[in-house]
Amino acid sequence: xxxxxxxxxxxxxxxxxxxxxxxxxxxxxxxxxxxxxxxxxxxxxxxxxxxxxxxxxxxxxxxxxxxxxxxxxxxxxxxxxxxxxxxxxxxxxxxxxxxxxxxxxxxxxxxxxxxxxxxxxxxxxxxxxxxxxxxxxxxxxxxxxxxxxxxxxxxxxxxxxxxxxxxxxxxxxxxxxxxxxxxxxxxxxxxxxxxxxxxxxxxxxxxxxxxxxxxxxxxxxxxxxxxxxxxxxxxxxxxxxxxxxxxxxxxxxxxxxxxxxxxxxxxxxxxxxxxxxxxxxxxxxxxxxxxx
Amino acid sequence: xxxxxxxxxxxxxxxxxxxxxxxxxxxxxxxxxxxxxxxxxxxxxxxxxxxxxxxxxxxxxxxxxxxxxxxxxxxxxxxxxxxxxxxxxxxxxxxxxxxxxxxxxxxxxxxxxxxxxxxxxxxxxxxxxxxxxxxxxxxxxxxxxxxxxxxxxxxxxxxxxxxxxxxxxxxxxxxxxxxxxxxxxxxxxxxxxxxxxxxxxxxxxxxxxxxxxxxxxxxxxxxxxxxxxxxxxxxxxxxxxxxxxxxxxxxxxxxxxxxxxxxxxxxxxxxxxxxxxxxxxxxxxxxxxxxxxxxxxxxxxxxxxxxxxxxxxxxxxxxxxxxxxxxxxxxxxxxxxxxxxxxxxxxxxxxxxxxxxxxxxxxxxxxxxxxxxxxxxxxxxxxxxxxxxxx
Numbered sequence: 046x047x048x049x050x051x052x053x054x055x056x057x058x059x060x061x062x063x064x065x066x067x068x069x070x071x072x073x074x075x076x077x078x079x080x081x082x083x084x085x086x087x088x089x090x091x092x093x094x095x096x097x098x099x100x101x102x103x104x105x106x107x108x109x110x111x112x113x114x115x116x117x118x119x120x121x122x123x124x125x126x127x128x129x130x131x132x133x134x135x136x137x138x139x140x141x142x143x144x145x146x147x148x149x150x151x152x153x154x155x156x157x158x159x160x161x162x163x164x165x166x167x168x169x170x171x172x173x174x175x176x177x178x179x180x181x182x183x184x185x186x187x188x189x190x191x192x193x194x195x196x197x198x199x200x201x202x203x204x205x206x207x208x209x210x211x212x213x214x215x216x217x218x219x220x221x222x223x224x225x226x227x228x229x230x231x232x233x234x235x236x237x238x239x240x241x242x243x244x245x246x247x248x249x250x251x252x253x254x255x256x257x258x259x260x261x262x263x264x265x266x267x268x269x270x271x272x273x274x275x276x277x278x279x280x281x282x283x284x285x286x287x288x289x290x291x292x293x294x295x296x297x298x299x300x301x302x303x304x305x306x307x308x309x310x311x312x313x314x315x316x317x318x319x320x321x322x323x324x325x326x327x328x329x330x331x332x333x334x335x336x337x
Numbered sequence: 338x339x340x341x342x343x344x345x346x347x348x349x350x351x352x353x354x355x356x357x358x359x360x361x362x363x364x365x366x367x368x369x370x371x372x373x374x375x376x377x378x379x380x381x382x383x384x385x386x387x388x389x390x391x392x393x394x395x396x397x398x399x400x401x402x403x404x405x406x407x408x409x410x411x412x413x414x415x416x417x418x419x420x421x422x423x424x425x426x427x428x429x430x431x432x433x434x435x436x437x438x439x440x441x442x443x444x445x446x447x448x449x450x451x452x453x454x455x456x457x458x459x460x461x462x463x464x465x466x467x468x469x470x471x472x473x474x475x476x477x478x479x480x481x482x483x484x485x486x487x488x489x490x491x492x493x494x495x496x497x498x499x500x501x502x503x504x505x506x507x508x509x510x511x512x513x514x515x516x517x518x519x520x521x522x523x524x525x526x527x528x529x530x531x532x533x534x535x536x537x538x539x540x541x542x543x544x545x546x547x548x549x550x551x552x553x554x555x556x557x558x559x560x561x562x563x564x565x566x567x568x569x570x571x572x573x574x575x576x577x578x579x580x581x582x583x584x585x586x587x588x589x590x591x592x593x594x595x596x597x598x599x600x601x602x603x604x605x606x607x608x609x610x611x612x613x614x615x616x617x618x619x620x621x622x623x624x625x626x627x628x629x630x631x632x633x634x635x636x637x638x639x640x641x642x643x644x645x646x647x648x649x650x651x652x653x654x655x656x657x658x659x660x661x662x663x664x665x666x667x668x669x670x671x672x673x674x675x676x677x678x679x680x681x682x683x684x685x686x687x688x689x690x691x692x693x694x695x696x697x698x699x700x701x702x703x704x705x706x707x708x709x710x711x712x713x714x715x716x717x718x719x720x721x722x723x724x725x726x727x728x
Contacts, residue, residue, distance in 0.1 A: 078537045082403065083544075093545035103535040106544030107402045107429055114396035118361065118403025118411075119535060121387035125358045125409050132537055150399070153392030 056099035057091040061260025063250035064166040066224045071164055074234040075133050082116040084138035085109035087173040110146040112136040113154035116161045133238050136163040140181035141171045144205045155214040155243045162237045162244045168252040176255040180205040185320055186310045193313035211245045215284030218244040225267035229292050249276045257309025269304045274332040294337050301325050338516040344507030347475040347514050348440040349374035351482025353384050354522045358409035361389040361400035365419040366452050367504040368442040394419040398426035405435040406543055408534035414440035417458045430497045431466035436489030437497040444504045445691045453692020454503040457657040460665045466559055468498035468566055469633040471604035475512040478502050480583055487526050487573045493565040506606045517581050525580055567635040588637035594626030599707050603654040604630040607695045614700040623708055638673035645679035652707035654686045663719050682715045688722040699723055
């Protein structure tokens with residue numbers, strides 16, 4: 046590991062944690078003049094067991110549902126002190142802290158127009174508390190509060206389209222990224238940081254523990270999510286969806302079943318071809334909307 | 338300079354004089370006119386502050402915590418349900434050792450829906466570790482904001498503080514208020530100088546996970562800080578009196594307690610009315626006095642242990658009720674005295690709840706009831722004053 050890393054080894058993240066890789070990439074791009082406001086969750090717990098820390102930049106955690114409000118406070122305080130210039134203020138949160146409980150604070154921050162880059166590490170469930178369903182959990186995924194049972198086959202309802210909702214606030218920059226596309230991820234972080242006003246990057250973050258797959262497959266699963274069209278890589282400046290730019294288009298989309306086969310959370314679906322067909326149909330429709 | 342101000346305007350003036358650097362607030366009746374006044378100050382360039390109009394009280398306290406942690410003096414104001422929504426972050430401000438000051442305008446908690454004076458909103462934050470100053474006049478509102486910053490920012494304290502005023506009775510009622518000279522305030526309250534803060538030149542982490550091997554020690558040093566605050570409040574109040582000529586007597590203020598057999602205890606605006614009633618009963622020859630709880634946290638237990646030695650009866654008036662036993666102030670007073678040899682009778686009067694006007698007549702009846710305890714003993718521990726239909 047390079048000596049100029051700002052997110053360093055020795056933390057207690059699981060082997061294969063997609064988020065840990067993503068954080069490292071984000072900070073490589075952001076550099077040392079960066080302050081991170083971190084919502085409660087795996088990232089906070091695994092990196093800061095007192096008196097140790099994996100962070101070589103100033104870092105603040107002040108509860109779960111408010112990373113955007115905490116970052117807002119840092120932003121205005123730096124302004125007041127005349128120290129805002131050249132400093133990146135980042136908010137880091139999981140999908141629970143963003144799609145669900147932190148949604149109101151996020152919307153408020155976007156509306157007020159703070160110059161903050163908000164990064165959501167989306168691992169599609171409440172992993173820190175033990176894999177509970179969230180509004181980011183995809184349909185039929187089995188979690189501890191949406192178990193695949195004899196009557197109900199996993200999570201009911203769709204995945205909340207968080208980045209589209211965020212972009213609808215007409216903010217400076219919105220993008221989606223994965224750790225399997227590092228150049229794309231870093232370019233997007235750079236653009237987000239350079240934007241004047243709020244920016245938002247959703248990073249697809251496979252969780253070996255929660256999704257039940259071998260830890261060496263985190264990158265592969267990120268790639269498969271994009272190659273099936275389940276997760277689309279795009280970016281948008283402003284709030285006009287006609288201007289969405291797809292940053293990576295798979296030449297030939299793979300069937301969603303191939304992605305499901307690699308993960309324990311979808312194992313029950315393999316015996317339910319009608320459910321797989323239903324998801325395939327929805328993914329096809331979504332891709333058509335994006336023009337591929 | 339003297340101005341005619343409502344309690345809420347006096348609150349905003351206290352903020353302005355304290356040169357607060359970041360304000361984060363959300364409107365709620367009856368606090369609203371504080372945030373309006375601050376917005377006016379900011380819009381007219383009279384207050385050089387970053388003012389975030391957040392989307393909730395929870396975010397207001399979160400933003401204050403983050404800003405204070407970045408090294409600036411912060412302020413918020415709220416009432417009732419707003420304070421309740423902040424509850425999680427009130428704990429956080431204490432654990433993070435941040436000397437934030439909040440203007441708290443006491444209002445009842447629903448249901449039933451009620452926007453009038455009642456101490457339940459702040460009393461129910463007793464265990465968060467915030468210092469609590471209950472005030473009785475618009476002048477005291479202004480003076481307490483300035484004093485609260487001075488106490489809170491002391492290196493041996495570093496705890497947040499609430500300056501607490503009764504809804505409408507102070508918040509929306511005008512009084513003449515002396516505005517201290519800015520120069521004198523600047524001398525009394527130097528700029529905020531935190532020991533640690535978020536700084537890219539010296540990176541530190543705040544809000545880490547702490548395992549059972551150290552958590553208890555972190556709580557212990559907060560307990561110590563509350564003890565240090567007790568001493569600091571007395572010193573700061575005295576210093577303020579010397580410079581500005583208004584003495585609030587530390588944590589409690591005694592009125593005509595010399596030679597008293599019976600002493601009545603209260604907080605907030607009811608004590609102003611109580612002084613007149615004490616005078617009346619004194620003129621009839623009754624040996625009765627008053628003790629105003631100005632600071633409820635840290636709790637002035639030494640002052641109560643002292644008064645307990647001198648009187649036969651203590652009547653504690655609570656403007657809130659802690660369900661399951663009695664008023665919180667009553668319980669604390671009783672608890673403070675138990676391990677001394679003094680054994681005054683202590684009776685709890687629940688009064689003025691939900692904004693019920695605390696009239697001189699009501700207080701006179703209450704005080705006469707306490708005088709009867711002296712002559713006839715304690716009939717019962719608690720009494721709801723002016724309750725329709727009786728108990």
